Amino acid sequence: MREMRLHNVRSAGGAYLLVLLASVIAGPASAAKPSVYYPVDRVICDRKAWVCYDPFGASVPxxxxxxxxxxANxxxxxxxxxxxxxxxxxxxLSNGIECFVAKKxxxxxxxxxxxxxEATKQLFGNR
Known part of the structure; x- marks a missing residue:
């Protein structure tokens, strides 16, 4: 019976299977991740823009x-x-927050x- 179900999924098309597997692996928690987050003090990361910032601006490391x-590349x-x-x-940032390094x-x-x-304190430690 299990083999029959797998056969039916395969016959439904590879794209469907990939979407199904991706949703199972990712789970509901990944959908709730904000695009902008604060991993450690003095750092703001933007998942949509693929960049992290420190008090001096964009940081490759x-x-x-x-x-x-x-x-990073x-x-x-x-x-x-x-x-x-x-x-x-x-x-x-992708959520609309605008930061000025010189003005902190x-x-x-x-x-x-x-x-x-919140963003000002996170990045610059003031206000």
């Missing part, structure tokens, strides 16, 4: 430590390709004047 080699490539256009003093502050959204106290 921290990105590698928290998001893996592929993310991509970040390094983006920084290299941007050259002098790369701005280490300003970034916007993060705002709730791009262009906002409302300080995000």
């Amino acid at each position: 921290l990105t590698k430590a928290h998001l893996g080699n592929q993310a 991509l970040l390094q490539q983006r920084m290299t390709n941007a050259g002098k256009a790369w701005n280490p003093n300003h970034f916007v 502050v993060c705002f709730v959204s791009a262009g906002s004047e409302e300080v995000d106290p």
Whole structure:
């Protein structure tokens, strides 16, 4: 009977099987992971952008430590390709929070004047 079920799943198509396996392996917890998170003090990581930041801006070593080699390599490539256009003093996270390294502050959204106290304290340790 078990063999028959497996045969039926296989005949339903490889894509269906891959989706089914991915959902079983990932489980409901992975869907609840926020794109922006704080792995350790003074670090903010953004899963959607594949980058981690410290109080000095984007960090290849921290990105590698928290998001893996592929993310670190991509970040390094983006920084290299941007050259002098790369701005280490300003970034916007995928959840909309905007941070200014020189000012040591993060705002709730791009262009906002409302300080995000949680992100600011996490990254810069002040406010």
